[in-house]
Amino acid sequence: MGAYRAPLRDIEFLLQNVFQAEKIFSAMPETAEVTDDLSSAILEEAGKIAEQLLSPINQTGDQEACRLENGNVITPEGFKEAYAAYVEGGWPSLTGDVKYGGQGMPKVLSAMIEEMFFGANSSFCLYTILTTGATLTLSNHASEELKKAYLPKMLAGTWAGTMCLTEPHAGTDLGIINTKAVPNAAGSYDISGTKIFITAGDHDLAENIIHLVLAKLPDAPAGPRGISLFLVPKILVNDDGSLGGSNNVNTGSIEHKMGIKASATCVLNFENSQGLLVGELNSGLSNLFTMMNYERLSMGLQGNGLAESSYQLASDYAKERLQGRAATGPEFAGKPADPILVHPDVRRMLLTMRVNTLAGRALSLYSAFQLDIVRFHPDEAARKKASQLVSLLIPVQKAYCTDRGFESCVLGQQVLGGHGYIAEWGLEQNVRDARISQIYEGANGIQALDLMGRKTVRANGELLDILKEEIDEFMARHQDSADMKEGLLKLNAIVDELSVVTKDVISIAKENPNEIGAASYPYMELMGLTLFCFMWQRIIAAALEAKDENEGSDDYLDGLLNSGEFFMSRLLPKSRALVAEIRAGAGSLMAMTAQQF
Numbered sequence: 001m002g003a004y005r006a007p008l009r010d011i012e013f014l015l016q017n018v019f020q021a022e023k024i025f026s027a028m029p030e031t032a033e034v035t036d037d038l039s040s041a042i043l044e045e046a047g048k049i050a051e052q053l054l055s056p057i058n059q060t061g062d063q064e065a066c067r068l069e070n071g072n073v074i075t076p077e078g079f080k081e082a083y084a085a086y087v088e089g090g091w092p093s094l095t096g097d098v099k100y101g102g103q104g105m106p107k108v109l110s111a112m113i114e115e116m117f118f119g120a121n122s123s124f125c126l127y128t129i130l131t132t133g134a135t136l137t138l139s140n141h142a143s144e145e146l147k148k149a150y151l152p153k154m155l156a157g158t159w160a161g162t163m164c165l166t167e168p169h170a171g172t173d174l175g176i177i178n179t180k181a182v183p184n185a186a187g188s189y190d191i192s193g194t195k196i197f198i199t200a201g202d203h204d205l206a207e208n209i210i211h212l213v214l215a216k217l218p219d220a221p222a223g224p225r226g227i228s229l230f231l232v233p234k235i236l237v238n239d240d241g242s243l244g245g246s247n248n249v250n251t252g253s254i255e256h257k258m259g260i261k262a263s264a265t266c267v268l269n270f271e272n273s274q275g276l277l278v279g280e281l282n283s284g285l286s287n288l289f290t291m292m293n294y295e296r297l298s299m300g301l302q303g304n305g306l307a308e309s310s311y312q313l314a315s316d317y318a319k320e321r322l323q324g325r326a327a328t329g330p331e332f333a334g335k336p337a338d339p340i341l342v343h344p345d346v347r348r349m350l351l352t353m354r355v356n357t358l359a360g361r362a363l364s365l366y367s368a369f370q371l372d373i374v375r376f377h378p379d380e381a382a383r384k385k386a387s388q389l390v391s392l393l394i395p396v397q398k399a400y401c402t403d404r405g406f407e408s409c410v411l412g413q414q415v416l417g418g419h420g421y422i423a424e425w426g427l428e429q430n431v432r433d434a435r436i437s438q439i440y441e442g443a444n445g446i447q448a449l450d451l452m453g454r455k456t457v458r459a460n461g462e463l464l465d466i467l468k469e470e471i472d473e474f475m476a477r478h479q480d481s482a483d484m485k486e487g488l489l490k491l492n493a494i495v496d497e498l499s500v501v502t503k504d505v506i507s508i509a510k511e512n513p514n515e516i517g518a519a520s521y522p523y524m525e526l527m528g529l530t531l532f533c534f535m536w537q538r539i540i541a542a543a544l545e546a547k548d549e550n551e552g553s554d555d556y557l558d559g560l561l562n563s564g565e566f567f568m569s570r571l572l573p574k575s576r577a578l579v580a581e582i583r584a585g586a587g588s589l590m591a592m593t594a595q596q597f
């Protein structure tokens, strides 16, 4: 299996040339010191961890997998050492609240680090992002007392975190969970119930695990409005911060699953475990939404990371593997055959991977910038606009980047032919590891429904209008560029198509509520394609500007322009099929009787 290489050149081009990160950060006092040089230095160090520490234990971790011994999860060989080095380097605290030991760095940087870690070793990365997510929830909703008691150790990586939502009968529909929280004389709550599929629910990497658990009080309102959030440590924490006894959180089993085998997916049984309320009673679900945008962004980054890793393996292979001759005559006459890179269809696969990975990374960065503006910007209007954009972008980033990520892994496998199906090359592991990103943190169908229902129909298209303002502003800035003219016309056309079809779905949904669910998936894909087109136009504009500044040809920039042309001419036209699918409506979906399935 080839070793993962941190794609620092691409990341820096996006940060510095496409998004002009330094300019955005300098407008916010708390991020003003995040210069391009500082970002590059941090990303370079993170890249070394991905390449030297995480990539080497990726395949062995998959083969060995986690195991349960006497109720405790044991991670594969090398994970403990890698986690210790990750902690030693101060990485868990990167974006955390400075008041509790965090470094207060922007999400934009940690997003790129997550992408690299996911690409190098998805299982390992999951242990880290769950803790980051839990600390974020506590920072936003816990009492000062809880923050002081738990955040410093979690931000130091000494204690890890989890999210315990899912139950055997309740996944998407959390309103029907059964886990109970009964108030006790000590002022805390006795938590009892079974949670399943809990990532990092138990492991041997940290001294303690802090579970964030959704549960209901006996007299809570029915449905999602009766859910509260509790902090439930695996090991009780004494008043002085030292560890006490067991809190009756038991790992019933770990799942044997398709991929991410070195990530422990646990069944957790809570038996009168001590729970401390986080935020207000019955506001558990809405509190979790703070974190949901970050967690969903991470899943999109998992898709991107594995797509990048697959692209690296497949493009290396395509340059080496000799099969057949170029249609125009031998290119390597002295060799028995030409490398498969000469074949247009192999190029189609590689370019599809390349352009979607780069656009996915750009969309992830665009979303992460909005999260940073919401967190750091001094101007309320700027924060509000960014928050609205986050609402619209995140479900698309999650679903579209994970779908494209999985597709890239499969395409990479195809480039290797039969060897792609064989374990030693690593592509089949990427396919297995990427698949879960389309399912957890809200299955992609649910992301599409969120986009179409809550973010579009219920918002009467207003969030899309905000995105359109951004796109219009970009187009106005580049309207005089002859090199951009054709691309901007195509961008304008797809935005128009999206706007018209949005209005039509909003209108038809008033007559038949099933039209929302029927339109949702192709609508999410159309929005994803539109955003990728916007990202590609931004990349092309930045590449042209950089070429002007360099006054000459540059192989890297020319490669970007060629890739952009491939996206615009060969992938963008898929929008027409999506529009037709949306317009086909709910009729054929709902006509079938249950018996006919």
Ligand SMILES: Cc1cc2nc3c(=O)[nH]c(=O)nc-3n(C[C@H](O)[C@H](O)[C@H](O)COP(=O)(O)OP(=O)(O)OC[C@H]3O[C@@H](n4cnc5c(N)ncnc54)[C@H](O)[C@@H]3O)c2cc1C
Pocket (backbone or CB within 6 Å): 163, 164, 165, 166, 170, 171, 172, 173, 196, 197, 198, 199, 200, 257, 265, 436, 439, 440, 441, 442, 443, 444, 445, 446, 449, 517
């Ligand atoms: C490896 C792994 C790790 C996980 N990690 C965690 C974790 O750390 N913490 C945690 O709490 N959970 C975790 N999960 C659970 C995961 O988030 C859920 O599996 C996921 O949200 C889907 O829930 P479900 O499996 O119950 O599917 P269901 O909710 O039963 O859904 C089944 C299908 O029906 C569709 N569907 C459901 N309702 C609707 C609707 N209203 N409209 C349209 N379509 C609908 C879904 O899109 C899906 O395709 C993990 C799962 C796995 C496999």
